[in-house]
Amino acid sequence: MAGVGILCVAMLCRAKWWGAPRRLRLHDVAGAVTTAKAQQGVTSSMDDTAREVGSAAGIALMGSIAGNHYRSALPDYVAQLPTEAAESVRHSAAAGLQVADQLGAPGAVLANGVKSAFTPVDRRPTPPDATRG
Template sequence: MGIGMGLSMTPATGAITGSLPREQQGVASALNDVTREFGTALGVALLGALLSAGYRGATDDRLHDISGPLADTAREGIANAVEVAGSTGTHAPDLIHAARQSFVDGWQQAMWAGVAVMGALSAYITLRGIGGSTTDLGDELS
């Protein structure tokens, strides 16, 4: 991921700022930074929500032997599940295993959603092409 970002971010920033007159390059650079930061925050929030929903859904399927407030606490997150495992007696190893597997399931769900979004964006960029879009930015900043 670092190699990909390193190879794409610097040329993209250079293309954005280089397409504008010198007096507007600061604004273009700031706009580039804001969109990158906003996209990162939005991506983390959406993928985190998918991970959490996937975890909860998977724990519902796996925690059928444990009920009550301990199971409810375990469904809130993997850290909570590990914390309450000691209070479940003989079910502790099963609870920890279920929480770990549920976390992996939620993680996979979130990562596949990320792959789908990146695939769609890659297809859009490939079909639309990159050329011509930087002049629109210069027109909007004028």
């Protein structure tokens, strides 16, 4: 739930400090165009471009954060794997699961570690309700 709070704060900050300067920049760009219809098109395309660049930067940032979290949450025994296998596990969860599959029965422990690192949600079963008999 803390991640949702951080996301909300980030979105609020973006809306507060990004919106006003963006409107001023769009106004400056559109002011250079002489006809109203052309201004409307320029403003719309600049707004779309700014949104797409911002989205791409946000996706790249979140991907970097998620990748860093995945690598740091991997179990310590990944370092005991052969170098190529360890690098594959660190590279992506899909590669980690493939390495675990190739290991056979001992790979089940690795697969659980990779899944746990990739999905930080607590997946332990909830204890039965003590009030029910």
